[in-house]
Amino acid sequence: MKVFISADIEGTAFTTYWDETEKTKPGYDLACREMTQEVLAAVRGAMAAGAREIVINDAHDYGTNIDPFELPACCEIIRG
Numbered sequence: 672m673k674v675f676i677s678a679d680i681e682g683t684a685f686t687t688y689w690d691e692t693e694k695t696k697p698g699y700d701l702a703c704r705e706m707t708q709e710v711l712a713a714v715r716g717a718m719a720a721g722a723r724e725i726v727i728n729d730a731h732d733y734g735t736n737i738d739p740f741e742l743p744a745c746c747e748i749i750r751g
C-alpha cells in the first residue's frame with residue numbers, strides 16, 4: 672500500500688499564533704518540531720496499517736519545515 676501525506680504547519684496541535692508559522696519569528700522552531708512529530712505519528716499509523724511506501728509533501732511556505740532525518744527509510748519527502 673502507498674500513502675500520500677500532505678502536511679501544513681497551520682492546524683498542528685502546537686501552533687496557536689500566526690507568528691509561530693513564520694521562519695523568522697519566535698516559536699517557529701517549536702512549531703516545526705511539532706509538525707515533524709505529528710507527521711511521524713501519521714507515518715507510524717500508516718506503516719502499522721500496512722503502508723510500505725509513503726510520500727510526504729511539506730506543504731507550508733517554502734516546504735522546509737519537516738525534519739527529514741526523523742522519518743523512516745520508507746518515506747520520500749517533497750520539499751521546497
Ligand SMILES: [Zn+2]
Pocket residue numbers: 679680681730731732
Ligand atoms: Zn501553511
